[in-house]
Amino acid sequence: MNGNSLQYPAAAITILLVEDNPGDVRLTQEALKDGKLAVNLRVVQNGVEAMAFLRREGEYADVPRPDLIFLDLNLPKKDGREVLAEIKSNDGLKNIPVVVLTSSEADTDIAKCYNLHANCYITKPVDMEQFATVVQTIENFWFTIVKLPEEE
Amino acid sequence: MGEKKTEVLLIEDNPGDRRLIREAFDDGKMAVNLHTAQDGVEAVVFLRREGRYADAPRPDLIILDLNLPKKNGHEVLAEIKADEQLKRIPVVVLTSSEADTDIAKCYNLHANCYIAKPVDLEQFSAVVQTIENFWFTTVKLPKGE
Numbered sequence: 001m002n003g004n005s006l007q008y009p010a011a012a013i014t015i016l017l018v019e020d021n022p023g024d025v026r027l028t029q030e031a032l033k034d035g036k037l038a039v040n041l042r043v044v045q046n047g048v049e050a051m052a053f054l055r056r057e058g059e060y061a062d063v064p065r066p067d068l069i070f071l072d073l074n075l076p077k078k079d080g081r082e083v084l085a086e087i088k089s090n091d092g093l094k095n096i097p098v099v100v101l102t103s104s105e106a107d108t109d110i111a112k113c114y115n116l117h118a119n120c121y122i123t124k125p126v127d128m129e130q131f132a133t134v135v136q137t138i139e140n141f142w143f144t145i146v147k148l149p150e151e152e
Numbered sequence: 153m154g155e156k157k158t159e160v161l162l163i164e165d166n167p168g169d170r171r172l173i174r175e176a177f178d179d180g181k182m183a184v185n186l187h188t189a190q191d192g193v194e195a196v197v198f199l200r201r202e203g204r205y206a207d208a209p210r211p212d213l214i215i216l217d218l219n220l221p222k223k224n225g226h227e228v229l230a231e232i233k234a235d236e237q238l239k240r241i242p243v244v245v246l247t248s249s250e251a252d253t254d255i256a257k258c259y260n261l262h263a264n265c266y267i268a269k270p271v272d273l274e275q276f277s278a279v280v281q282t283i284e285n286f287w288f289t290t291v292k293l294p295k296g297e
Binding site: 088120122123145149 | 264266
């Protein structure tokens with residue numbers, strides 16, 4: 001389907017990053033590149049695109065099912081809370097772990113996300129090095145300690 | 153001093169595993185108040201603060217085994233995640249089962265994460281401490297009630 005240079009090893013992990021801030025996208029990409037695992041990182045910039053990706057609609061017909069989702073909360077078009085609610089009430093998608101990664105430290109956001117069955121809620125550190133450390137900690141926890149569900 | 157301890161409810165019927173988990177928390181970095189329930193019925197009574205658990209604290213995190221007497225871990229998980237008051241409490245499934253059906257079922261029931269118990273004792277403690285560090289240092293937990 002793709003040229004050789006775009007093929008990922010069969011065992012590569014796919015993470016869907018739902019994030020509208022280009023700076024945070026870049027920091028996440030770099031942190032995962034420096035991490036221990038081979039990650040196929042896919043990025044979408046708003047909530048509508050996130051749902052199209054997950055439902056494999058339109059240009060996303062051939063995308064892989066992500067093993068993990070990183071979800072920002074404040075997103076254009078459809079916000080992260082709505083995306084989370086849709087994923088966690090969809091029988092085909094609900095078993096994909098969702099890590100909420102946001103700058104919001106509001107107790108109401110934290111409570112709401114856990115009520116909507118976010119798998120965990122993490123605030124973005126302002127410091128760039130700490131940001132990278134947090135991304136790598138998430139990667140190590142979810143892909144070396146945790147057992148993830150098999151695809152579909 | 154005066155710092156609030158982190159409350160963890162461990163739902164585990166195997167005394168050896170309870171002891172290993174307690175020791176791993178004792179050796180860990182955080183001050184953890186570890187409460188234990190030995191079967192699924194006791195776990196739900198603790199969480200609903202019924203009977204002798206009327207004064208039990210609300211746990212910040214639940215560690216749940218799957219194969220439990222009286223009421224199994226899947227049922228306990230389903231009850232927690234369908235209860236408006238309890239569903240926000242993160243549940244870490246920690247079990248010896250590596251069956252794909254158990255893994256899929258737990259995520260479908262909204263387990264926050266699923267971890268298989270390592271057989272090796274040192275690895276077991278390392279995993280418990282990794283759970284502690286991840287959930288109490290990296291993650292933001294919901295405030296009580």
